[in-house]
Amino acid sequence: MPNKKVLVTGVTGRTGSIVLQKIRQQDNDWEAFGLARSEQKTQEIFGSKEGFYFGDITDKTTLVPALKNCDALIIVTSSVPQRKAPPQEGERPELTYPPDATPEKIDYQGQMNQIDIAKQTGVNHIILMGSMGGTNENHPLNKIGNGNILIWKRKAEQYLIESGIDYTIIRAGGLLNEPGGKRKLLVGKNDTLLDRESPTIPREDVAELIVQALYTPEARNKALDVVSESEEASQGEVTYDFTALFAQTTPGL
Numbered sequence: 001m002p003n004k005k006v007l008v009t010g011v012t013g014r015t016g017s018i019v020l021q022k023i024r025q026q027d028n029d030w031e032a033f034g035l036a037r038s039e040q041k042t043q044e045i046f047g048s049k050e051g052f053y054f055g056d057i058t059d060k061t062t063l064v065p066a067l068k069n070c071d072a073l074i075i076v077t078s079s080v081p082q083r084k085a086p087p088q089e090g091e092r093p094e095l096t097y098p099p100d101a102t103p104e105k106i107d108y109q110g111q112m113n114q115i116d117i118a119k120q121t122g123v124n125h126i127i128l129m130g131s132m133g134g135t136n137e138n139h140p141l142n143k144i145g146n147g148n149i150l151i152w153k154r155k156a157e158q159y160l161i162e163s164g165i166d167y168t169i170i171r172a173g174g175l176l177n178e179p180g181g182k183r184k185l186l187v188g189k190n191d192t193l194l195d196r197e198s199p200t201i202p203r204e205d206v207a208e209l210i211v212q213a214l215y216t217p218e219a220r221n222k223a224l225d226v227v228s229e230s231e232e233a234s235q236g237e238v239t240y241d242f243t244a245l246f247a248q249t250t251p252g253l
């Protein structure tokens with residue numbers, strides 16, 4: 001019987017939805033709830049609105065009921081750039097962020113809001129999904145809409161580490177919509193894995209790693225970069241031992 005409550009935010013997103021479904025499907029101690037801002041999207045993705053709280057990470061008051069009695073929080077929220085205007089023929093679409101949903105407001109302030117309320121309500125462990133590339137100010141993703149998205153994400157990671165709550169920070173390489181459980185995962189730090197030919201990983205594999213971080217004591221107080229070998233190169237070496245994988249990782253940003 002589940003006896004601990006975990007809240008997953010960003011559950012209408014492409015990775016967050018998989019995280020929530022995985023925890024609910026696996027036999028474990030955890031009862032998983034989702035936080036979403038759209039009831040309609042939630043109904044479309046999950047076929048039900050039961051087990052969800054509706055709120056917005058920019059509004060702290062909406063996070064309080066969702067985080068009440070939670071033992072763990074999994075943060076998979078993120079700002080998402082939008083197309084500025086339909087491009088003229090031959091032009092590349094220009095991306096920007098809505099003024100109320102910039103990386104500063106979502107990836108920094110929004111994540112800090114979740115961490116603050118989690119601290120108030122006594123959450124013991126926060127797992128934060130981040131992105132590789134944050135050591136490089138000039139990374140092309142930082143240029144989108146002058147949003148500096150990777151910089152703000154990294155500042156939120158630092159804030160989590162300083163919160164005093166147990167943390168696991170999982171910074172993924174480029175996300176692929178391919179099946180999980182077929183590859184060897186590689187962990188690292190300081191973006192060194194970006195030197196690989198294809199620093200990518202399926203969303204399903206990241207979602208599994210996030211879920212395993214919830215169950216695995218070795219994941220506590222660790223921050224890591226993660227990518228995968230290609231399916232071909234992983235032959236016979238698919239990652240199943242997550243305790244051993246987390247044991248390779250270290251505390252601090």
Ligand SMILES: NC(=O)c1ccc[n+]([C@@H]2O[C@H](COP(=O)([O-])OP(=O)(O)OC[C@H]3O[C@@H](n4cnc5c(N)ncnc54)[C@H](OP(=O)(O)O)[C@@H]3O)[C@@H](O)[C@H]2O)c1
Pocket residue numbers: 009010011012013014015016036037038041055056057058076077078079080106110129130131132171172173174175176203
């Ligand atoms: N794309 C890549 O290659 C890549 C690589 C490495 C890491 N990452 C990072 O991995 C994470 C997951 O990526 P993803 O592509 O799976 O995410 P995604 O599909 O873009 O989902 C983002 C989620 O955040 C939610 N959200 C945004 N603003 C919110 C707000 N104010 N209040 C509540 N929820 C809010 C969205 O809700 P709505 O559905 O309501 O919009 C959605 O559920 C992100 O942090 C991303 O930056 C991405």
